[in-house]
Amino acid sequence: xxxxxxxLLTDLYQLTMLDAYHARGMEATAVFELFVRKLPPGRxxxxxxxLEQALAYLEQLRFSAGDLExxxxxxxxxxxxxxxxxxxRFTGEVHAMREGTVFFPGxxxxxxxxxxxxxxLVETRVINVIHYETLVASKAARCVLAAPGRCLVDFGLxxxxxxxxxxxxxxxxYIAGFSGxxxxxxxxxxxxxxxxxxxxxxVQAHDDEAAAFEHFAALHPQGTTLLVDTYDTEAGARKxxxxxxxxxxxxxxxxxxxxxxxxxxxxxxxxxxxxxxxGLGDTTIFASGNLDEYRLREFTAAGAxxxxxxxxxxxxxSGDAPYLDAVxxxxxxxxxxxxxxxxxxxxxxxxxxxxxxxxxxxxxxxxVVSVEGDEQxxxxxxxxxxxxxxxxxxxxxxxxxxxxxxxxLASLPERLRALExxxxxxxxxxxxxxxxxxxxxxxxxxxxxxxxx
Amino acid sequence: xxxxxxxLLTDLYQLTMLDAYHARGMEATAVFELFVRKLPPGRxxxxxxxLEQALAYLEQLRFSAGDLExxxxxxxxxxxxxxxxxxxRFTGEVHAMREGTVFFPGxxxxxxxxxxxxxxLVETRVINVIHYETLVASKAARCVLAAPGRCLVDFGLxxxxxxxxxxxxxxxxYIAGFSGxxxxxxxxxxxxxxxxxxxxxxVQAHDDEAAAFEHFAALHPQGTTLLVDTYDTEAGARKxxxxxxxxxxxxxxxxxxxxxxxxxxxxxxxxxxxxxxxGLGDTTIFASGNLDEYRLREFTAAGAxxxxxxxxxxxxxSGDAPYLDAVxxxxxxxxxxxxxxxxxxxxxxxxxxxxxxxxxxxxxxxxVVSVEGDEQxxxxxxxxxxxxxxxxxxxxxxxxxxxxxxxxLASLPERLRALExxxxxxxxxxxxxxxxxxxxxxxxxxxxxxxxx
Numbered sequence: 001x002x003x004x005x006x007x008l009l010t011d012l013y014q015l016t017m018l019d020a021y022h023a024r025g026m027e028a029t030a031v032f033e034l035f036v037r038k039l040p041p042g043r044x045x046x047x048x049x050x051l052e053q054a055l056a057y058l059e060q061l062r063f064s065a066g067d068l069e070x071x072x073x074x075x076x077x078x079x080x081x082x083x084x085x086x087x088x089r090f091t092g093e094v095h096a097m098r099e100g101t102v103f104f105p106g107x108x109x110x111x112x113x114x115x116x117x118x119x120x121l122v123e124t125r126v127i128n129v130i131h132y133e134t135l136v137a138s139k140a141a142r143c144v145l146a147a148p149g150r151c152l153v154d155f156g157l158x159x160x161x162x163x164x165x166x167x168x169x170x171x172x173x174y175i176a177g178f179s180g181x182x183x184x185x186x187x188x189x190x191x192x193x194x195x196x197x198x199x200x201x202x203v204q205a206h207d208d209e210a211a212a213f214e215h216f217a218a219l220h221p222q223g224t225t226l227l228v229d230t231y232d233t234e235a236g237a238r239k240x241x242x243x244x245x246x247x248x249x250x251x252x253x254x255x256x257x258x259x260x261x262x263x264x265x266x267x268x269x270x271x272x273x274x275x276x277x278x279g280l281g282d283t284t285i286f287a288s289g290n291l292d293e294y295r296l297r298e299f300t301a302a303g304a305x306x307x308x309x310x311x312x313x314x315x316x317x318s319g320d321a322p323y324l325d326a327v328x329x330x331x332x333x334x335x336x337x338x339x340x341x342x343x344x345x346x347x348x349x350x351x352x353x354x355x356x357x358x359x360x361x362x363x364x365x366x367x368v369v370s371v372e373g374d375e376q377x378x379x380x381x382x383x384x385x386x387x388x389x390x391x392x393x394x395x396x397x398x399x400x401x402x403x404x405x406x407x408x409l410a411s412l413p414e415r416l417r418a419l420e421x422x423x424x425x426x427x428x429x430x431x432x433x434x435x436x437x438x439x440x441x442x443x444x445x446x447x448x449x450x451x452x453x
Numbered sequence: 454x455x456x457x458x459x460x461l462l463t464d465l466y467q468l469t470m471l472d473a474y475h476a477r478g479m480e481a482t483a484v485f486e487l488f489v490r491k492l493p494p495g496r497x498x499x500x501x502x503x504l505e506q507a508l509a510y511l512e513q514l515r516f517s518a519g520d521l522e523x524x525x526x527x528x529x530x531x532x533x534x535x536x537x538x539x540x541x542r543f544t545g546e547v548h549a550m551r552e553g554t555v556f557f558p559g560x561x562x563x564x565x566x567x568x569x570x571x572x573x574l575v576e577t578r579v580i581n582v583i584h585y586e587t588l589v590a591s592k593a594a595r596c597v598l599a600a601p602g603r604c605l606v607d608f609g610l611x612x613x614x615x616x617x618x619x620x621x622x623x624x625x626x627y628i629a630g631f632s633g634x635x636x637x638x639x640x641x642x643x644x645x646x647x648x649x650x651x652x653x654x655x656v657q658a659h660d661d662e663a664a665a666f667e668h669f670a671a672l673h674p675q676g677t678t679l680l681v682d683t684y685d686t687e688a689g690a691r692k693x694x695x696x697x698x699x700x701x702x703x704x705x706x707x708x709x710x711x712x713x714x715x716x717x718x719x720x721x722x723x724x725x726x727x728x729x730x731x732g733l734g735d736t737t738i739f740a741s742g743n744l745d746e747y748r749l750r751e752f753t754a755a756g757a758x759x760x761x762x763x764x765x766x767x768x769x770x771s772g773d774a775p776y777l778d779a780v781x782x783x784x785x786x787x788x789x790x791x792x793x794x795x796x797x798x799x800x801x802x803x804x805x806x807x808x809x810x811x812x813x814x815x816x817x818x819x820x821v822v823s824v825e826g827d828e829q830x831x832x833x834x835x836x837x838x839x840x841x842x843x844x845x846x847x848x849x850x851x852x853x854x855x856x857x858x859x860x861x862l863a864s865l866p867e868r869l870r871a872l873e874x875x876x877x878x879x880x881x882x883x884x885x886x887x888x889x890x891x892x893x894x895x896x897x898x899x900x901x902x903x904x905x906x
Contacts, residue, residue, distance in 0.1 A: 001642065006638050012636075013650055015649075078672065157463070158781075160581065161588075162614065163581065165615040166456070184462070196464060196465030196466035199573075200793050201483075201576075202470045204791040220469075229795045313776040317775035322771070324612075326612065329654070339657075343715035
């Protein structure tokens with residue numbers, strides 16, 4: 001059973017509410033928007049990802065016979081509820097930002113317009129995929145900015161939070177500019193480039209480190225990466241040099257060495273010298289081991305001779321900020337705008353659009369959030385992606401998303417590229433039309449909704 | 454496709470190494486152990502979880518025709534490699550700590566004994582499940598200690614890292630003492646008790662908050678939980694009181710109210726008063742919204758009249774420590790102990806056992822790690838769970854694991870129950886026999902292994 005495909009991968013209250021909606025015939029059109037309330041500390045922007053998984057989920061949504069039997073047996077719902085779920089499909093519309101788009105707090109990245117029960121039920125899983133992929137894409141983008149021009153590889157599967165996280169992390173980091181992943185299944189299923197070296201256990205299983213190197217290299221004559229830190233990093237590098245001549249005679253090239261422990265920056269310098277002096281000037285140095293964007297920035301600043309990095313746990317868990325304040329909120333029901341006013345969690349009502357403005361050099365200048373249909377200049381970021389429950393376009397290629405993300409990162413103003421909070425955050429304006437709608441909703445008492453303009 | 458079931462959910466280097474082992478006929482018995490190198494800040498212990506998923510994975514491990522075709526097509530491996538993978542099954546032994554057991558850094562929680570290629574291949578996924586469930590069980594145990602006697606519910610699915618994380622978080626937190634989860638599929642698949650309330654969108658979709666309450670409550674006459682903070686928490690509570698009489702006449706009971714925003718501790722006091730004065734003394738108060746063990750401790754210390762808590766993002770991501778330094782290391786190959794000596798990452802060699810000592814009152818006193826078969830007193834924590842690739846016992850019930858975890862938490866010395874680092878960490882001794890083995894391995898040069906005693 002793949003939990004990702006079950007409509008029961010949801011919160012119990014979604015079903016309880018659906019039961020209540022059904023009992024009252026509350027099936028008018030609802031509009032929900034997914035947005036992030038605020039940035040985690042140190043973040044200046046986010047990178048949207050996960051739309052494809054959300055759309056695939058919506059398109060295949062249906063209750064199986066087993067699901068319906070469980071609903072009936074559970075005794076938690078009204079008698080006719082299972083029959084009502086049996087007919088349930090997602091028949092609504094989705095507008096969304098394209099994956100790889102840079103966005104900011106308060107901006108909807110996805111809008112669902114559908115009969116209330118459908119739009120409500122899908123909340124949990126839609127947040128689940130978009131939140132996680134956006135989290136990882138945003139973290140990965142920071143690594144990319146911190147190590148310009150370097151080969152970055154997702155090494156995180158083992159400490160990702162379960163199987164799907166490993167797969168989605170490979171995808172999200174690739175969109176954001178990583179060169180690839182070590183996760184084989186992500187290569188097979190999504191065509192993400194695969195990278196791999198060797199483990200310490202390989203060296204340990206041989207009686208001699210040099211024999212392990214020779215054995216491994218010989219199987220990969222075009223060049224492989226040898227792990228040199230199992231016993232002593234510099235000694236390991238010298239063994240590689242000593243071997244290289246013999247291997248060359250057999251037509252085998254040593255592609256690179258990997259450092260995975262100790263003072264990586266200093267070791268890279270000494271290993272580079274050992275390799276260069278040994279005539280292995282084109283053998284690359286790859287580093288791994290507890291890396292994150294802050295360590296990468298240090299290596300970049302120090303000019304460390306490291307050609308590539310494996311980034312694992314901190315990438316796939318977004319270690320310093322493992323979740324975002326991502327929410328999916330009702331903005332309109334039955335043609336009337338709605339607004340939640342809970343302390344610290346109030347929302348802007350109505351269907352919204354985000355309009356992006358760029359400066360003369362094409363760099364991001366500011367965004368305006370307004371009600372949909374407002375006469376605004378700027379480029380609207382939310383585009384229709386699903387109608388009547390069917391995707392409007394074939395799935396975009398990861399390469400296209402990756403190019404978009406690269407262009408977006410390149411067009412970030414310098415102050416937002418830093419790894420620390422910018423003193424001047426990106427400006428997101430609330431348009432007068434949206435303020436007016438909110439005031440109307442409030443004047444009407446909040447719970448008695450204002451008419452949409 | 455369920456990624457959790459594919460043998461290709463692994464790191465590329467596992468396959469590359471297998472190819473090399475195959476080429477050299479390196480198929481002697483290897484012993485790998487999974488352990489956590491050190492505790493994250495603020496942690497004094499960990500709770501083992503995830504064994505069942507690891508064993509299920511090992512038992513079903515096989516390459517499908519599609520997997521083999523990919524291996525062949527990829528051009529990355531030796532010609533005979535796919536045929537060799539086609540025959541691969543896990544035929545080894547597993548020893549492990551039972552789920553719900555408290556353990557400490559440096560102690561193996563799981564030991565795999567199998568032909569080298571098998572034991573190597575499974576590394577990534579075995580760490581993936583045990584790391585994540587242990588992470589969440591350990592976080593959940595802290596919440597349980599911080600809110601004794603309260604009903605704790607996993608609310609985290611939407612911000613869990615993907616689908617499987619949501620399922621496994623429900624399981625791991627239940628083992629550690631949570632009362633249940635909101636994740637429907639976890640209830641259906643694993644029998645974990647389900648809890649749910651209502652969402653703000655439900656209130657917002659109605660034109661009137663009181664009408665929403667009445668509508669929802671009427672469907673759940675035995676008692677449901679009403680969310681009272683959509684507009685104004687105290688006003689919401691007063692509406693519940695006003696409704697309660699009318700509902701009672703219809704045979705409908707208001708079970709509880711939920712607070713999800715604002716100053717939860719202060720609001721709980723005023724809402725408790727409103728409910729009590731309104732004759733709803735048995736209506737419970739449930740709180741949610743950015744909770745973690747530190748907030749729970751504050752409420753407990755203040756005597757806040759809160760009966761239960763929904764804990765979400767911080768639980769399922771282990772927000773303050775989203776990954777552990779969990780590793781799976783080769784300890785023995787072909788009858789000889791092995792040791793990695795990388796800077797800061799050296800391991801103790803050989804097959805090990807953990808012996809637990811308790812004081813006269815049954816509380817945890819200290820552990821001793823030694824080589825297996827050493828004459829040690831204390832209770833050995835690693836027990837055989839799989840032989841010849843088959844589980845030795847039926848899967849243990851979650852209830853049994855939950856009871857074990859409760860007993861373990863009850864037997865923790867007071868200083869380890871705190872949410873901050875204890876000045877006196879739990880004592881884990883390395884037995885003389887293990888030190889002797891390590892010295893022998895080192896004397897032999899580390900890479901030339903010592904004979905096992």
